[in-house]
Amino acid sequence: MAKKSDLVIRVSGESGEGVISTGDLITLSSSRAGLEVYTFSTFPAEIKGGNAMFEVRLSRDKLFAQGDKVDVFLAFNQEAYDMYIKDLNPENGVLIYDSDAYTPPTVEGRIDYAIPLTSLAKEEVGALITKNIVTIGCLVGLFDLPYDSIKDLIIEKFTRKGEKVVENNLKALDIGRQYCSEKIKKQDPYSIDEGSKTEKCIVVTGCDAIGMGAIVAGCKAYYGYPITPATDVFKFLAKELPKAGGVIMQMEDEIAALAGCVGASYGGVKTLTATSGPGVSLMNEVLGYSSMAELPIVLVDVMRGGPSTGLPTKTEQSDLNCAIHGSHGEGPKIVISAATVDECFYHTIDAFNYAEEYQLPVILLTDGFTGGRKEAFPIPDLEKIKIVDRLRYQNVEDEDYHRYEDTESGISPISFPGDKGGRYTATGLEHTVKAKPAYDPDNRYVMMNKRFRKLQTFLKNVECCKVSGDKDAQIAILAWGSTAGACYEAIERLQNDGKKVKLIVPKILYPFPEEEIGKALEGVTKVVIPELNFTGQFAQLVKAAFSNKVEVVQYNEYLGLPFKPHQIVDKFMEVSQ
Amino acid sequence: MAKKSDLVIRVSGESGEGVISTGDLITLSSSRAGLEVYTFSTFPAEIKGGNAMFEVRLSRDKLFAQGDKVDVFLAFNQEAYDMYIKDLNPENGVLIYDSDAYTPPTVEGRIDYAIPLTSLAKEEVGALITKNIVTIGCLVGLFDLPYDSIKDLIIEKFTRKGEKVVENNLKALDIGRQYCSEKIKKQDPYSIDEGSKTEKCIVVTGCDAIGMGAIVAGCKAYYGYPITPATDVFKFLAKELPKAGGVIMQMEDEIAALAGCVGASYGGVKTLTATSGPGVSLMNEVLGYSSMAELPIVLVDVMRGGPSTGLPTKTEQSDLNCAIHGSHGEGPKIVISAATVDECFYHTIDAFNYAEEYQLPVILLTDGFTGGRKEAFPIPDLEKIKIVDRLRYQNVEDEDYHRYEDTESGISPISFPGDKGGRYTATGLEHTVKAKPAYDPDNRYVMMNKRFRKLQTFLKNVECCKVSGDKDAQIAILAWGSTAGACYEAIERLQNDGKKVKLIVPKILYPFPEEEIGKALEGVTKVVIPELNFTGQFAQLVKAAFSNKVEVVQYNEYLGLPFKPHQIVDKFMEVSQ
Amino acid sequence: MSEYTMKSYKSETKVTWCPGCGDFGILNALYQAFAEMGWDPNNTVVVSGIGCSSRAPYFFDTYGMHTLHGRALPIATGLKLARQDLNVVVLGGDGDAYSIGGGHFLHACRKNINLTYIVMDNNIYGLTKGQASPTSDTGFETNTTPYGTVEKPLNPVGMALSVGASFVGRTFAGKIKEMKPMFVEAFKHKGFSYIDVLSPCVTFNKENTFKFYKSVSEPIGEDHDCKDYMKALVAAHEPDCMKLGVFLNQDLPVTDEGIAGQTKSLAMVGNDAEITKSIIESYS
Amino acid sequence: MSEYTMKSYKSETKVTWCPGCGDFGILNALYQAFAEMGWDPNNTVVVSGIGCSSRAPYFFDTYGMHTLHGRALPIATGLKLARQDLNVVVLGGDGDAYSIGGGHFLHACRKNINLTYIVMDNNIYGLTKGQASPTSDTGFETNTTPYGTVEKPLNPVGMALSVGASFVGRTFAGKIKEMKPMFVEAFKHKGFSYIDVLSPCVTFNKENTFKFYKSVSEPIGEDHDCKDYMKALVAAHEPDCMKLGVFLNQDLPVTDEGIAGQTKSLAMVGNDAEITKSIIESYS
Ligand SMILES: Cc1ncc(C[n+]2csc(CCOP(=O)(O)OP(=O)(O)O)c2C)c(N)n1
Ligand SMILES: Cc1ncc(C[n+]2csc(CCOP(=O)(O)OP(=O)(O)O)c2C)c(N)n1
Ligand code: SF4
Ligand code: SF4
Ligand SMILES: [Mg+2]
């Protein structure tokens, strides 16, 4: 049997049984041991008594997606088994179950390992609470998960709980490991090679990465309102932002949250709020003010299934339209996306930079899938990260300040309260260059053009897309946000199969990067656009710009689940016939 | 000099001086006398002391637009003169001014009539307050405005103020008339023919017509929040709806207003709210609930200049995107437009019918221009108007009610509180056919499809566009909402000039009527889309559907002013070269 | 005796709250109170916002609306005004009611809309897994206030009185016997009746427990005169103790009735078509 | 003596209110109060919502924000917390403050945010040409309530006290001499200071005139102790008379200061890059 060292492990059991912390421990220690990691988890929609699921994919090679199938499934109880057994790889799939809890039926071709997890913890270790660590020990014994790194992390994690606890947990690890090496006859092909990655990595969720990016970008004020799945950004910053000298406050609702940001922005302070669909719907009016008054803010939308309250714990990419068009009237804004956890970090910094440079609202779209799962990425080199601050008015008392000066770039130098000679009233009314309300057609013409000119300047200055694959492919896949991951893996497979395919991943969604996408589409006759939504929101923009040049094939899923690489491969095969 | 009987009269003076009521009087009496009328007015943005302007176009022939130029300008004071003299037709334009108030410079080619309006009223009639009626008298004397009809209306209007007032005003009318026939040497070519229209008409603003339409459609609950220029709908219904047995309540904000509507809708009551841009931005979340819970509501957006507070007293067509896409996630809704005052009436009825039939929110877009001006249209024949009510669940206690039954049309029979056996909980969460929350992929798939299927059914059942002009024209103009008026007049002129041109006026904006517009575009190589917005919002939809078949030419104005026919003519000429 | 029992109002949907959650007791008391009122389930609508507590409508076999976070009151207001014949009960949590819904709460009280609002107040956001609510105590540590909440808590009962609610009470999910009669009293009241029910969240709130609530609350007392507005106001704002009981129960003008009354007195005679016709013709 | 005079705060923008509008007097008193405070115009921000009254920021030669209907308070809150060094004054109308902004008002009071909120209360919507506001009297006829407003008016001063504002006052635009000192007192107060100023709309409100306000109001009296919360509460809710004066002026914990204080005590030592680095590395 050929050894297989790209492994997807899923753990599931009662929520609150430590499923998630088990996964977190494996993930961080594996990353530290130089492995690539990619996780996925779901929480019960109901508060308690539901099922929790954690999945981690481990590999020596760069990972872009969750994988197609589960290779190893550890089901703590019958319910977990019933829910997820269908996702286990029919070829060589391994089921591990707690033989103290239940007995699954035997199934032809499936490899089952029965382990008395409960009694090992209770009797051998002497503490039921160590069941999760026993479990990890089993995985080490079975699949060569990095023992030393796990051991170190256990010590690090439990030290503040006292020596006894550390000891117990190390014992649990060893008991699990030993049980499996001794009592279980290994029938599966999986074994994790030693990691090769040498860079030191951080292991965080997408939401954490967004919070981190905000701190790096210089955010000093966060105003928020809890909402699943965006609350994790709030939680991260609640803990960390004060350490970086920033303030954070829970407001009475989402309108107040974004309003608070606009206030801070007027004060010259970089500011963020994160929310999900329902919150974005509520923020539209304030968003328009931010655009009209040219007060930069960053708004993160961790998208979930809509419409309305919809599927609050599931993932979707259906807020793009709302992000671009949600506010009445027409004011410039920038909408960008983050496809991976490291993009959550870097694109948040970009979002702040764009907001500051162009003095407008920037919306960063990510989704529940990316926001909630962990990835490892190399510790960023802060010195290489460019941070942009607003073009400041060089204040001279008695000079006549034109807050909204009609410049070539559309960007007008701004003053902050405290600046002498920079006094002006920010306004949501149409206004003159001196910020006075004005409704006459001539002034209107100038100011609308000035504001939108910023977007032209922006598109000239920024790189909008990542293009990979074959330069001269006739079929391209265009994917934004978390969908890109499955596509990266898919084109790798397709290319390995000798297919010609190009992948276009736009980072900038609005203003629509017509020129760059146009270039990327040169020579392409068909472009497939997979999106986790019903109507093909980005596809419509592509059609408006390019349907006279290339056939646009929409590929929409709206089941609350991320794309899997094989779906993209299948679609490509279908389209290329 | 050839007699010209298509006449645009503009009256301007201090707001509060009766400018608007003067205009109203001329409009209603002219319509009663069988003339076609078309008005336009602007109010000062500041509360008091600003300038008010009223314009009325009178003709024997059907009018579609405001006209290109002002033929007769009556300026009560210097400020009015300064503001508007530029709009006076350089050929044969007539300036009438109150010679007691100021003296304008003489200008080559302009016809000036100096009339001592103030002293005529004060001394001849003996009551300064009658100045407006004196003025009307002058217009009768000069241009043959319908004397009898005006007289009747004065009697009707002032009777409740007592005989003396009636007498005074009739005297004022005659004094003005007499002064002009005797003292003014007529140099202009204008004279209004007798009207030919025989149908009895109502003369109302677009906002009034919306309110009227709602009453006809069976609306029994209006929840509102004041906002310019939509407050006029609220005002109309506040007065009239209780007479028709409906309830009306001012809510604390726009969110509560639409929320109230959703509540009434659950109760089985037809319901409306009207707002403008900022209100729509706030209503997005509730709108999504209406769509998800399938509770019909009608939302009227009387659009004004955006973004943000923008140009509150000016007109624009920039909320289309927000209407279609403003709410997060994806739920079906219908967006329709009203181009004229009579369409405000009829399309409001349609909006209710669509909402009821398809159980979803319907947004009717009109704008400040159409909402605020008066037109005359024949008294509707109520017996010919079809009124639709929701498909009701035929309630049988003990039967298992499936509120969201997955039907072929997508429409599921609904129950109202009070119906036995129809109990269910309306919800914004994804749900089963029995209205229970459910997040599993299979159910999700069924329900998303069911909801959106309603839009397909709708498009099959409805006529979406009016197409006029030449069937085989290569150039088409596509105009929605109030822009259509100028286009109707423009294509008449173009056709008179021997040009081939087609006009497509979509009433249904969303779901995009791809099939019908596609048919209308057959044989067309270029389609010009004039819109009162910056980005070409409808044009983007047309492009997404048709840019592989026809060249889409955007024509955008965003100055807060409606299009004039000559602009459309000019654009056509430019494009056809 | 009413023909209905608790069971008449219980749906088959499984109640998904955590075992031990205070909301269970409230739900049961509501079933009982509905039965005592003898309300026809077909004429009764339970409306809620979003939150753990707001899932309540699914547990009733009546008409119901599970709406949006904070918007239950204006939705219920719109329903009640348009359908005066229905019994409308609004349920929800403290975040729903006092944070995002604070503005609507204020106006429902002021307008004195004829419905009953019962807030399951656990001093925390339950559904989003533990953040501070407007009634959370100063210093309370949550996942978004890891260093302690800074704000002082809102006194919602005091506020309701101040802004014009005509029936105001507070009770406690631990007081199984007291809840039902208070709910019935509220249902019988004409106008806006509002009750804040202290209801422990056993999963996320380790401070405001059954024990805690017991220790900080005491009955308002037999001698309290719930027709006396100023006394109610003072009792509700007493600094050191949370009173339980009915603070106020006054007959005041009810806005939805007033508006419906205006309509009744203005409504023209005739069928819809005739009325419509005469309205239209008045503009010709 | 401050180096500033009224003129230091007056902008060149023409005041566009109707002649006779009560807001003029308030504006003048504000100029004077700013001068007495000696506030540097460069460190002062006047924030407003939307309405006639909300146009005020244009008339100040300070920093200013003319924002959105009802949103002035959360915007000012966000500004103040992020920029503790600034003097932040919020102005607006009764519709802005108590109708669409009611929820924010409640929370600004509760949080006791360190800024001053002055409401120009004309019991009507001025800018939209005359509709009922939450403080309009029952029976008031407007263009959207042609048959008379049904609701009872809100008592905003009572509400502010009930929900936790630490400085609460009411005055009247006719009292030119009383306004300035009260504004100064409010500015000096640490925490949320709120004053409702009765300010006639001469164009649309023919009921609540200067004369009317004079007849229904009376001074709260010399002997009122504005440190006594319960007395303030009772005075504010007295049924038959509108008291003018400072109801409450108490030192209570200020949330924006508290939060800024938490940040100060948690902030790590070092430059931004060092701090950021150590936060990031704690996740590796
Ligand atoms: C507009 C909007 N914002 C935020 C949320 C997320 N959310 C759901 S419930 C809730 C608060 C729950 O607290 P509470 O109302 O006290 O109810 P409980 O769960 O404690 O019963 C929040 C913030 C949402 N659903 N919609
Ligand atoms: C979201 C939104 N809704 C409605 C409006 C329309 N609007 C402007 S000002 C105003 C009310 C004005 O009343 P008030 O706040 O009392 O101020 P006043 O004009 O009386 O000073 C309204 C409803 C708006 N601008 N924005
Ligand atoms: S989380 Fe708290 S409020 Fe929600 S069901 Fe559990 S115990 Fe009740
Ligand atoms: S309308 Fe009223 S509030 Fe507005 S400026 Fe005029 S008088 Fe003042
Ligand atoms: Mg709660």
Ligand SMILES: [Mg+2]
């Ligand atoms: Mg007002």
